[in-house]
Amino acid sequence: MSSPAPILEARGLYKRYGQVVALDGADFELYPGEIVAIIGDNGAGKSTLIKALSGALQPDDGEIRLDGQHVRFRTPADARRAGIETVYQDLAVAPSLDIASNIFLGREARYGGPLGLGLRLLDKRRMRREASTHLAELRIGIQSISVPVESLSGGQRQGVAVARAAKWARRLAIMDEPTAALGVNETRQVLDQILRVRERGLPVIIISHDMPHVFELADRILIMRLGKRVAVVTPQSHTMSEAVAIMTGATQAELEQAMTKDEPEA
Amino acid sequence: MRPGVVSEEPVRPVTTTQRSLQLARRVLGTPTVGPFIALVLAMAFFTVKSDNFLQGQNLSLVLQQVMVVGVLAIGQTFVILTAGIDLSCATVMAFGQIVMTKLAVVNGVNPLVAIGLGILACVAFGLLNGGLVTSLKLPAFIVTLGTLNIAFALTHVYSNDETYSELPSQLLFFGRTFTIRGTEVTYGVVLMFVLFGIAWYALTQTAWGRHVYTVGDNLEAARLMGIKVSRVLLSVYVLAGLTYGIAALLLVGRTELGDPNAGQTTENLDAITAVVLGGTSLFGGRGSVIGTLIGAIVVGVFRNGLTLIGVEVVWQYFVTGVLVILAVSVDQLTHRSRA
Numbered sequence: 001m002s003s004p005a006p007i008l009e010a011r012g013l014y015k016r017y018g019q020v021v022a023l024d025g026a027d028f029e030l031y032p033g034e035i036v037a038i039i040g041d042n043g044a045g046k047s048t049l050i051k052a053l054s055g056a057l058q059p060d061d062g063e064i065r066l067d068g069q070h071v072r073f074r075t076p077a078d079a080r081r082a083g084i085e086t087v088y089q090d091l092a093v094a095p096s097l098d099i100a101s102n103i104f105l106g107r108e109a110r111y112g113g114p115l116g117l118g119l120r121l122l123d124k125r126r127m128r129r130e131a132s133t134h135l136a137e138l139r140i141g142i143q144s145i146s147v148p149v150e151s152l153s154g155g156q157r158q159g160v161a162v163a164r165a166a167k168w169a170r171r172l173a174i175m176d177e178p179t180a181a182l183g184v185n186e187t188r189q190v191l192d193q194i195l196r197v198r199e200r201g202l203p204v205i206i207i208s209h210d211m212p213h214v215f216e217l218a219d220r221i222l223i224m225r226l227g228k229r230v231a232v233v234t235p236q237s238h239t240m241s242e243a244v245a246i247m248t249g250a251t252q253a254e255l256e257q258a259m260t261k262d263e264p265e266a
Numbered sequence: 267m268r269p270g271v272v273s274e275e276p277v278r279p280v281t282t283t284q285r286s287l288q289l290a291r292r293v294l295g296t297p298t299v300g301p302f303i304a305l306v307l308a309m310a311f312f313t314v315k316s317d318n319f320l321q322g323q324n325l326s327l328v329l330q331q332v333m334v335v336g337v338l339a340i341g342q343t344f345v346i347l348t349a350g351i352d353l354s355c356a357t358v359m360a361f362g363q364i365v366m367t368k369l370a371v372v373n374g375v376n377p378l379v380a381i382g383l384g385i386l387a388c389v390a391f392g393l394l395n396g397g398l399v400t401s402l403k404l405p406a407f408i409v410t411l412g413t414l415n416i417a418f419a420l421t422h423v424y425s426n427d428e429t430y431s432e433l434p435s436q437l438l439f440f441g442r443t444f445t446i447r448g449t450e451v452t453y454g455v456v457l458m459f460v461l462f463g464i465a466w467y468a469l470t471q472t473a474w475g476r477h478v479y480t481v482g483d484n485l486e487a488a489r490l491m492g493i494k495v496s497r498v499l500l501s502v503y504v505l506a507g508l509t510y511g512i513a514a515l516l517l518v519g520r521t522e523l524g525d526p527n528a529g530q531t532t533e534n535l536d537a538i539t540a541v542v543l544g545g546t547s548l549f550g551g552r553g554s555v556i557g558t559l560i561g562a563i564v565v566g567v568f569r570n571g572l573t574l575i576g577v578e579v580v581w582q583y584f585v586t587g588v589l590v591i592l593a594v595s596v597d598q599l600t601h602r603s604r605a
Contacts, residue, residue, distance in 0.1 A: 105480060
């Protein structure tokens with residue numbers, strides 16, 4: 001690995017629910033400017049891992065470092081304050097509010113001075129302006145910034161969610177199966193948006209079931225199995241079927257090799 | 267591994283019929299258009315049926331009759347926007363009304379202090395409703411059904427079923443009138459319009475308003491976006507309590523009584539009817555307080571107009587019942603078409 005220090009790093013994450021061990025000492029690194037995909041069969045622990053990284057749950061053991069600093073996210077708000085934004089597969093938008101309102105949801109801009117401080121007046125014009133510039137930068141085509149989100153297609157809605165994450169994420173963005181609910185064309189649009197987010201220098205973690213998409217987008221692919229990271233591969237080092245073989249446990253022998261080949265020194 | 271989710275969306279040519287249907291749906295979907303049409307139709311109907319309806323004096327009377335329900339409906343709108351409902355609104359108002367009149371008449375408390383304590387009693391009920399909804403995660407329907415009965419009982423216990431009259435003038439102020447070009451205007455009506463203005467501002471021009479809509483629209487999204495959902499809900503119920511307290515003052519001004527039996531028949535359903543007729547969705551997240559104002563006036567126009575054309579009072583209940591079911595059906599249908 002050429003990159004010097006990881007932006008986000010996790011060591012030995014452990015999480016159990018009753019009898020079920022969801023994370024069994026999982027490790028993770030994300031380097032500046034890259035897209036890392038996390039793949040794994042159902043129950044492999046990828047959702048639990050992402051929830052631990054985004055503050056949606058707290059691991060029982062292990063540590064997370066952001067820019068080398070030890071961090072502990074008790075809520076998604078903690079992670080967000082640290083500059084980590086998440087895009088959820090089930091479209092965390094308010095359908096009846098317009099696009100600008102959704103992009104600024106929970107972070108509304110008020111006027112300065114007495115209008116804002118005393119009367120709490122929203123600066124709607126500024127929010128609309130910033131939102132449309134931002135959408136244009138990510139080339140998310142939307143007719144009007146002031147239409148309610150429910151009048152958009154699923155792909156456009158997810159575009160709004162991606163744009164929101166990209167706008168507010170200072171360190172990195174997490175995309176939890178962002179295309180799972182979308183059709184073919186819409187998926188294509190969202191994938192292009194994610195690539196553009198990376199072009200702007202923001203590293204991205206993505207969970208996806210879709211191997212072709214994973215191999216198209218990702219710089220590195222982290223393979224989870226039984227709550228552990230079993231391999232880190234790249235689209236160049238492995239084929240899709242090799243990755244799937246590792247994921248399902250068909251290729252045990254290859255694991256050691258993959259680990260030594262691609263895991264950077266901590 | 268499962269294959270990538272593929273769902274091809276068929277490209278349909280948009281015909282003119284479809285386009286006009288879409289247009290019709292959009293116009294009817296605009297929150298305040300439907301209620302406004304209902305208001306115009308109702309007014310046209312009663313204008314034709316009765317010569318006395320469209321007189322300045324009568325319209326001023328309609329507004330005077332509407333002011334209590336209108337102010338109650340402001341608080342009710344806040345609650346319904348969060349996908350809740352407040353069944354206790356009119357009985358809480360009745361309790362506040364008894365508190366302020368008994369303190370002033372029987373205990374000789376300074377009338378302004380008595381008013382303040384009466385309003386505070388309603389705010390306390392709002393706090394109780396909001397606290398139970400947020401901390402115990404109980405459905406608003408059940409919580410407010412409980413507090414409805416609690417407020418009802420407290421009203422009768424505290425008043426010993428006595429009615430208080432000969433109230434000090436400060437309590438009657440909002441029932442007084444002034445004259446503009448020969449038409450009498452009640453101060454309480456002016457206050458109602460001012461409160462609607464403030465509520466409109468809070469809901470549409472502040473972050474708090476956005477959060478109220480979001481909590482009702484997509485609770486999970488509100489949470490994920492860092493909105494403090496419990497705090498928003500609590501503020502909604504407390505503010506609703508405040509509006510019920512102000513409604514209590516308006517009621518006292520209009521009836522010039524502290525009546526333990528007030529607010530137990532028409533006001534509760536009328537307030538909810540006003541909100542729903544005003545196009546606010548019982549599913550939460552959609553609607554406007556301006557619609558509620560129109561809805562409250564529609565209810566008032568029906569009550570007044572039916573009286574003018576000599577329809578018996580029981581049939582007014584019948585009509586209100588039909589109206590609310592109609593409005594909820596429209597809400598249900600548009601909600602389904604959205605999903």
